[in-house]
Amino acid sequence: MGRGLLGEAGSRIAALEARTAAIVTDGHVGPLYAEALAASLQQHGLRVSIITLPPGEATKSYASLERVCDAVLEAKVERGDLVVALGGGVMGDLAGFAAAVVRRGVRLVQVPTTLLSQVDSSVGGKTGINSLHGKNLVGAFHQPSLVLADTALLDTLPIREMRAGYAEVVKYGLIDDPDFFAWCEANWRGVFDGGPERDEAVAQSCRAKAAVVVKDEREDGDRALLNLGHTFGHALERITYYDSARLVHGEGVAIGMCQAFRFSVALGVCPPADAERVEAHLSEAGLPTRLAQVPGGCGTVDELLDAMAQDKKVKGGALTFILVRGIGQSFIARDVPVASVRAFLQDENSTSRP
Amino acid sequence: MGRGLLGEAGSRIAALEARTAAIVTDGHVGPLYAEALAASLQQHGLRVSIITLPPGEATKSYASLERVCDAVLEAKVERGDLVVALGGGVMGDLAGFAAAVVRRGVRLVQVPTTLLSQVDSSVGGKTGINSLHGKNLVGAFHQPSLVLADTALLDTLPIREMRAGYAEVVKYGLIDDPDFFAWCEANWRGVFDGGPERDEAVAQSCRAKAAVVVKDEREDGDRALLNLGHTFGHALERITYYDSARLVHGEGVAIGMCQAFRFSVALGVCPPADAERVEAHLSEAGLPTRLAQVPGGCGTVDELLDAMAQDKKVKGGALTFILVRGIGQSFIARDVPVASVRAFLQDENSTSRP
Ligand SMILES: NC(=O)c1ccc[n+]([C@@H]2O[C@H](COP(=O)([O-])OP(=O)(O)OC[C@H]3O[C@@H](n4cnc5c(N)ncnc54)[C@H](O)[C@@H]3O)[C@@H](O)[C@H]2O)c1
Numbered sequence: 058m059g060r061g062l063l064g065e066a067g068s069r070i071a072a073l074e075a076r077t078a079a080i081v082t083d084g085h086v087g088p089l090y091a092e093a094l095a096a097s098l099q100q101h102g103l104r105v106s107i108i109t110l111p112p113g114e115a116t117k118s119y120a121s122l123e124r125v126c127d128a129v130l131e132a133k134v135e136r137g138d139l140v141v142a143l144g145g146g147v148m149g150d151l152a153g154f155a156a157a158v159v160r161r162g163v164r165l166v167q168v169p170t171t172l173l174s175q176v177d178s179s180v181g182g183k184t185g186i187n188s189l190h191g192k193n194l195v196g197a198f199h200q201p202s203l204v205l206a207d208t209a210l211l212d213t214l215p216i217r218e219m220r221a222g223y224a225e226v227v228k229y230g231l232i233d234d235p236d237f238f239a240w241c242e243a244n245w246r247g248v249f250d251g252g253p254e255r256d257e258a259v260a261q262s263c264r265a266k267a268a269v270v271v272k273d274e275r276e277d278g279d280r281a282l283l284n285l286g287h288t289f290g291h292a293l294e295r296i297t298y299y300d301s302a303r304l305v306h307g308e309g310v311a312i313g314m315c316q317a318f319r320f321s322v323a324l325g326v327c328p329p330a331d332a333e334r335v336e337a338h339l340s341e342a343g344l345p346t347r348l349a350q351v352p353g354g355c356g357t358v359d360e361l362l363d364a365m366a367q368d369k370k371v372k373g374g375a376l377t378f379i380l381v382r383g384i385g386q387s388f389i390a391r392d393v394p395v396a397s398v399r400a401f402l403q404d405e406n407s408t409s410r411p
Numbered sequence: 412m413g414r415g416l417l418g419e420a421g422s423r424i425a426a427l428e429a430r431t432a433a434i435v436t437d438g439h440v441g442p443l444y445a446e447a448l449a450a451s452l453q454q455h456g457l458r459v460s461i462i463t464l465p466p467g468e469a470t471k472s473y474a475s476l477e478r479v480c481d482a483v484l485e486a487k488v489e490r491g492d493l494v495v496a497l498g499g500g501v502m503g504d505l506a507g508f509a510a511a512v513v514r515r516g517v518r519l520v521q522v523p524t525t526l527l528s529q530v531d532s533s534v535g536g537k538t539g540i541n542s543l544h545g546k547n548l549v550g551a552f553h554q555p556s557l558v559l560a561d562t563a564l565l566d567t568l569p570i571r572e573m574r575a576g577y578a579e580v581v582k583y584g585l586i587d588d589p590d591f592f593a594w595c596e597a598n599w600r601g602v603f604d605g606g607p608e609r610d611e612a613v614a615q616s617c618r619a620k621a622a623v624v625v626k627d628e629r630e631d632g633d634r635a636l637l638n639l640g641h642t643f644g645h646a647l648e649r650i651t652y653y654d655s656a657r658l659v660h661g662e663g664v665a666i667g668m669c670q671a672f673r674f675s676v677a678l679g680v681c682p683p684a685d686a687e688r689v690e691a692h693l694s695e696a697g698l699p700t701r702l703a704q705v706p707g708g709c710g711t712v713d714e715l716l717d718a719m720a721q722d723k724k725v726k727g728g729a730l731t732f733i734l735v736r737g738i739g740q741s742f743i744a745r746d747v748p749v750a751s752v753r754a755f756l757q758d759e760n761s762t763s764r765p
């Protein structure tokens with residue numbers, strides 16, 4: 058992790074002693090960085106292929122999985138060789154899943170190029186694609202052999218994507234680290250501008266995520282806390298058909314976290330001031346915080362509930378939510394009655410549509 | 412494992428404490444046994460869906476994987492619920508792979524209905540589908556929570572499939588158990604007729620396979636011995652386009668094992684008498700032992716070599732073979748020169764085509 062790491066990719070990846078590497082990237086990232094990465098790997102004796110897919114969430118599909126697996130096999134990646142995911146969370150999840158299943162598992166190197174993927178998706182080993190029935194419903198746990206997070210690559214990231222990733226940075230503060238949330242309030246501009254604060258935010262986020270994952274890799278328990286904002290957020294993504302023109306993942310998470318706080322306030326377990334403080338900071342950083350900010354709207358309460366019920370965090374028919382007692386005090390609430398969620402969403406809809 | 416176990420499926424599967432089971436089966440097996448299995452599960456309080464696919468190796472495809480995963484999700488299989496593979500190795504591999512990846516892994520019950528799947532594919536946790544680039548090149552290791560092998564189900568199995576599975580039974584003797592091979596020579600008719608010898612053969616085969624897998628689940632070492640006959644066999648399956656009218660898996664393995672013995676004789680490491688004894692027994696049981704017995708032929712030597720080189724048992728460009736010093740004395744030979752294989756195949760082609 059650090060600025061300028063891409064230049065060292067060859068020597069660091071060569072240490073894994075593979076013969077062949079298949080770089081999987083998308084049509085935005087590839088033209089910017091794939092050649093440099095490939096050259097660095099070739100210099101260190103690796104045979105390299107580049108597989109380029111269309112950018113965007115829609116690429117996390119069965120059809121892309123087939124395309125990537127076949128291309129990786131075509132590239133003669135054998136056991137012990139590497140798949141290198143170069144891109145954001147979409148490439149990381151897709152290429153990571155392909156690495157998990159080609160020859161029943163080859164090694165994976167993550168080179169995350171978005172803030173979101175550097176602070177979240179490249180850490181923890183979750184990979185997968187989307188199904189008609191919901192996001193990330195088909196996949197595997199497959200830990201990378203190496204993650205190379207070059208924070209300089211974020212210099213070319215569109216501001217909207219930068220903000221979306223920043224929502225996940227803030228999330229780590231909200232889960233269990235009020236001091237880090239306060240640090241974010243004071244330092245967020247440096248994160249966006251590429252100052253030393255960016256490296257600090259990425260490092261702190263990775264530490265926070267790794268600490269949770271180490272305790273609960275398979276998500277039987279505390280790992281679920283990382284889903285703060287995601288039950289609402291995924292429902293919004295579903296309802297907007299994963300159309301990034303309307304909503305990107307991190308925006309869904311930003312709105313979802315604010316909803317988790319407001320829902321917790323409504324349930325009487327969180328002070329309203331904390332919810333307001335969260336909303337104020339995310340707004341200041343340019344993120345949406347309310348349903349009404351989703352262009353084209355986001356459906357009726359029933360549609361939202363339906364979208365939520367199909368999310369995989371439904372266990373035995375009841376809804377599981379990550380709720381909060383305040384900033385940095387999240388907890389897992391199982392068996393949240395659908396009626397409470399409905400009442401809350403009705404209230405959200407009436408207050409957020411003036 | 413035993414005769415009549417299907418009747419107990421409900422109580423045994425209920426012990427896993429799932430709420431929902433998705434039975435995945437094929438168009439031959441479903442009509443014979445799916446209703447009985449479903450009824451037994453429902454009696455024990457499980458919600459059951461039945462997913463039926465076309466029979467045959469071609470069903471081990473990306474398209475089927477998508478179909479099964481979506482159907483399993485449609486059936487509302489959540490974490491802790493079950494996928495039940497009811498069928499031969501094709502259903503076991505496909506449904507097993509779907510179970511490995513739906514929600515990043517749900518539990519799997521194998522109800523193998525062919526001799527091959529009872530003695531081989533349902534044990535050991537390998538699952539997967541085929542790629543353009545070869546058989547089983549995309550998949551996962553996913554151990555079943557339960558395997559229910561009802562040997563009575565084999566009563567409806569076509570004789571050709573019975574023979575094909577029997578090739579795998581014989582394989583366990585050839586790998587490291589000369590006494591079991593001798594037992595096979597003496598008792599094979601009972602295995603086919605459904606006498607107590609069948610149960611004994613299934614039990615002994617599972618023990619043999621489990622013993623290998625326990626030592627080397629991920630196939631880094633000795634598990635490769637189970638591939639005796641498979642490098643040649645898979646090449647034959649490729650070359651006949653997995654067309655079961657021409658060749659089924661076990662027939663490829665039978666020819667492949669004879670080739671492994673003859674190749675070992677040609678390399679001067681195995682006594683000719685052992686190769687002849689293997690061939691005699693497989694022939695007696697009605698299995699093919701020579702390339703010339705493949706209807707429609709099996710290509711030129713170059714085509715065979717090509718098909719072999721694409722098999723996943725190629726490491727670092729060299730061919731890995733399982734060779735033998737005699738019956739029950741197999742070993743892994745790495746870096747077998749392609750020239751030796753070529754010479755052997757040329758010889759096979761000229762001697763087997765009179
Ligand atoms: N596996 C996990 O644990 C995990 C965790 C969180 C999110 N995710 C997944 O991650 C995905 C979202 O990831 P994302 O936000 O990185 O989206 P993304 O991969 O779609 O990237 C966002 C956009 O930025 C472009 N881009 C990426 N890097 C760039 C760069 N350096 N310069 C210019 N453009 C660049 C991409 O081409 C794309 O258009 C979702 O599918 C989500 O489900 C996975």
Ligand SMILES: NC(=O)c1ccc[n+]([C@@H]2O[C@H](COP(=O)([O-])OP(=O)(O)OC[C@H]3O[C@@H](n4cnc5c(N)ncnc54)[C@H](O)[C@@H]3O)[C@@H](O)[C@H]2O)c1
Nearest residue numbers: 439466499500501502524525527528532537564567568660
């Ligand atoms: N996972 C592993 O470890 C492993 C090991 C060996 C083979 N395999 C795979 O197994 C597959 C071959 O398995 P298979 O030989 O069982 O083939 P299969 O599943 O295609 O079954 C053979 C035929 O018999 C029919 N059938 C099955 N049970 C029947 C019954 N009781 N009565 C009547 N008809 C029945 C099927 O519909 C099919 O037409 C191959 O794809 C091979 O790669 C996997």
